[in-house]
């Protein structure tokens with residue numbers, strides 16, 4: 001294995017969106033049930049990504065098929081030799097729990113990425129609001145770390161909500177950055193107490209009056225929001241009601257897709273037409289397999305039925321892990337932000353949310 005730790009950047013090649021090996025170099029406890037895993041490249045590469053982007057990890061859980069889980073790179077690309085994910089093990093967790101129990105320094109896992117467009121790059125603004133709840137803080141941390149390294153004068157209102165003071169992830173680093181970044185305004189909001197700790201900060205649930213009190217000029221800020229769906233829906237609702245221009249609102253979903261498509265989530269049809277009622281052949285060129293896609297089936301479902309393994313994590317068009325290029329044929333694709341318009345123009349589709357309109361040939 002190549003040791004990137006002692007190599008000059010000029011000797012390494014940039015990361016791209018292919019499969020890579022990541023070697024664990026550190027595991028740190030951040031908060032109850034929250035750990036940060038830091039990785040260096042197992043190959044000859046440095047990490048090229050945008051602050052706020054994510055990767056999908058292939059977790060060899062048990063003896064069967066691996067699990068795929070998507071995590072934001074909480075690290076900053078301004079430090080390109082390593083990447084870090086900060087993960088919370090929810091109750092009943094399988095994938096994240098496996099990481100907690102098994103992933104140790106020296107071990108290597110496989111990763112797909114980087115992916116995603118929840119980033120301030122391309123949305124340059126005079127003032128930002130980074131609003132998060134729980135593990136939704138990770139993309140905000142990546143963007144803030146980037147700004148701290150490259151533009152520490154940036155005006156950022158950073159508001160993060162947690163169950164209790166001890167559940168605030170990155171609290172000490174944030175307090176340090178607050179002293180280093182003159183225009184950073186840092187606010188924590190908690191619901192409950194932590195045993196043995198007095199709390200003099202904000203308390204309760206986020207609301208428009210509360211947020212306006214903390215960030216009086218919030219209507220003039222570029223807003224980035226990430227947290228549970230209920231949290232983001234609440235924020236969107238009160239911003240809309242207050243007349244906020246939603247073109248300046250961006251959010252990242254970690255889980256289920258809400259009924260209302262939020263900002264940056266669009267349905268795309270690669271070509272006009274209806275999904276037919278007959279089964280159609282789908283060629284997976286790299287595998288040398290021709291599968292049959294039954295009416296209503298997605299390309300991913302057809303692949304699995306034929307024994308073709310396409311890595312997929314969220315399976316709802318968010319994470320982009322199952323992206324593959326179309327060689328021939330058309331599909332109806334209804335995604336939730338996991339693919340860019342330019343990628344669609346180049347012929348890429350997401351297998352999890354694409355249904356063939358007729359015979360199809362794919363690179364996968």
Ligand SMILES: Cc1cc2nc3c(=O)[nH]c(=O)nc-3n(C[C@H](O)[C@H](O)[C@H](O)COP(=O)(O)OP(=O)(O)OC[C@H]3O[C@@H](n4cnc5c(N)ncnc54)[C@H](O)[C@@H]3O)c2cc1C
Nearest residue numbers: 070071072086087088090092093094095096135138254255
């Ligand atoms: C773009 C993107 C970025 C993400 N970034 C991060 C990150 O930085 N840190 C992080 O911790 N997670 C992140 N996630 C969520 C992560 O991918 C997993 O969905 C989550 O960690 C649950 O996986 P698991 O293996 O722990 O639990 P699973 O074994 O998948 O599920 C166990 C239980 O948890 C519930 N569950 C599943 N997903 C969630 C969720 N998101 N929130 C609450 N309960 C859930 C399930 O309903 C089930 O009851 C991200 C997801 C996406 C799509």
